[in-house]
Amino acid sequence: MGLFFGSPQGGMDIEEVAEKTPELIFKEEIDIFEGIKDSQALRMADNLGFKGPLQQQAAEQIKRLYHLFLKVDATQVEVNPFGETPEGQVVCFDAKINFDDNAEFRQKEIFAMDDTSETDPIENEANSYDLKYIGMDGNIACFVNGAGLAMATCDIIDLHGGKPANFLDLGGGVKESQVYQAFKLLTADPKVEAILVNIFGGIVNCAIIANGITKACRELELKVPLVVRLEGTNVHEAKRILAESGLPITSANDLDDAARKAVASIAKN
Template identity: 85%
Template sequence: DIFALIHRSLQSNPRRWLNLQEYQSKKLMQDSGVTVQRFFVAETPSAALEAARKLNAKEIVLKAQILAGGRGKGVFNSGLKGGVHLTKDPAVVGELANKMLGFNLTTKQTPKEGVKVKTVMVAEALDIARETYFAILMDRSCNGPVMVGSPQGGVDIEEVAAKTPELIFKEVIDIFEGVRDEQALRMAVNLGFKGPLERQAADQIKKLYDLFLKVDATQVEVNPLGETPEGRVVCFDAKINFDDNAEFRQKDVFAMEDMTESDPTEMEAAKYDLKYIGLDGNIACFVNGAGLAMATCDIIDLHGGKPANFLDLGGGVKENQVYQAFKLLSADPKVEAILVNIFGGIVNCAIVAKGITKACRELELKVPLVVRLEGTNVQEAKRILSESGLPIMAANDLDDAARKAVASIAKK
């Protein structure tokens, strides 16, 4: 179904996310000939005021730029309510920007203290006569990209799929041939565009696919793709996900990434090709493989514990990666125990064992450590651990490891 399709697309790039602000995504679209609202970006109130005057628009929308949803209903610590404001008076833009820039905006997706706004987007406000949904996704089951669309846009697409699945339309794209004219036109008709707007929408669809290919995207989602009372088809919003394996040929795109809102531990982990996500528990997880990492978190929870993180070592493991992972985990004050769960296929368990013993000695690990190893060179790995003289608790399987990790905390 559509929800599963979008979910797979979102999860297809687990190594790290490329975080772009809304204006950056719109600039990429603009550069590919996709129709978006006219806009400027400002970092000071005076620049925002100047941008509003330059637009010379009937109505202006001012948007705070942070990497979080729910901006419209957010609250600034300046007292201003709402990170999105409409006005017909350019002077008001300067006044609003003065209460946005340099202040923290709190939304349902930000930390409690909010996120400091350093940039605002000043854009032309356009009336929307009708909203549709359109996306291009990489779909493993189709061995390539697919188009997904619905005449019901501007709302939660998962809800549309659940309640009215007949309003979800899908077109499989031949990766070698690209989007055919008849496919683009058929999608435009299914989205409800009529008359001259049909061809205009089809043209936008083809340009969005050109962008999808050009930037090595895994997803381009436009919600809404709308039509104006004046008869224009406009992409009013966009979310773009990128294939990080293509970073070597998308240097300009990846250089745009805004790291100011990223978690410092996640950024440090990425330096060593570690996939880290902080959680609110007290048992640190050190695992190879995303699926095994999720299973490890689940079984810790099953036995009454709470995982402190999701940390995936990946396949091409090196001894220094293991050391750096332990350094990150042991620096977390919430961590009261560490559980290592390695299933060695392409991972050499002996390399992991050497990294563990080095980290325990040099970092003078103070919390209980439970290790479960299985697979390639596991006997040598177990010998290294047993002869190390370190207080490492060996586990026979994942269930045993989780029980021991939870019990080690209960004994304190």
């Protein structure tokens, strides 16, 4: 199911419109198999304030926007403003398009235009290793697999009085080398005072994570406290690897325990 929404309050942030005049936001749910219907496009054009012959013209533009959305594998197509020229032409005056990273293999021309000069250099480096990294302002580095788990980890650190330094999603098809590179990125941030590893091994093999952790700790000579919570596939072997490593790694039983220990480790220093 797709969602098409618009407002006649052009030129304003949609968040501001939603807060002050929510009745001026109009929505159309689009069945992804049927596509956008003529009636939906016309109704949206009418709600946006287009009248007479302009309504049909606007509806055609709306349908084209939907087809563009599908063609380029977009996650969002935002047009603001969408209006009329003095000559009576309906025009998308400005637009922003977000693309699905997973579709890069079939949208090579689009992704080749990506200008990484304005992106955080650490994020660029993380992308080169298929790691999803977002820098934040805290001091506890989060090393997690899965976006949902990463967000939950950031939240629970905050709940226990700590501040996450980043959002780092390892993903599913992880390799030992990625674990090493992830640690290298995390320790390069001078704000990081502790690292929390929270891995739920469904697709991920926990033993691979454990081997990557021990290798990274030794080669990078890790100086900050490290708290590790592992669960799932091959977890017993993973815990054995960590326990026999001789490294100062603090194990945690669950996410809550891990967050408490990570926050406490900073308080001790």
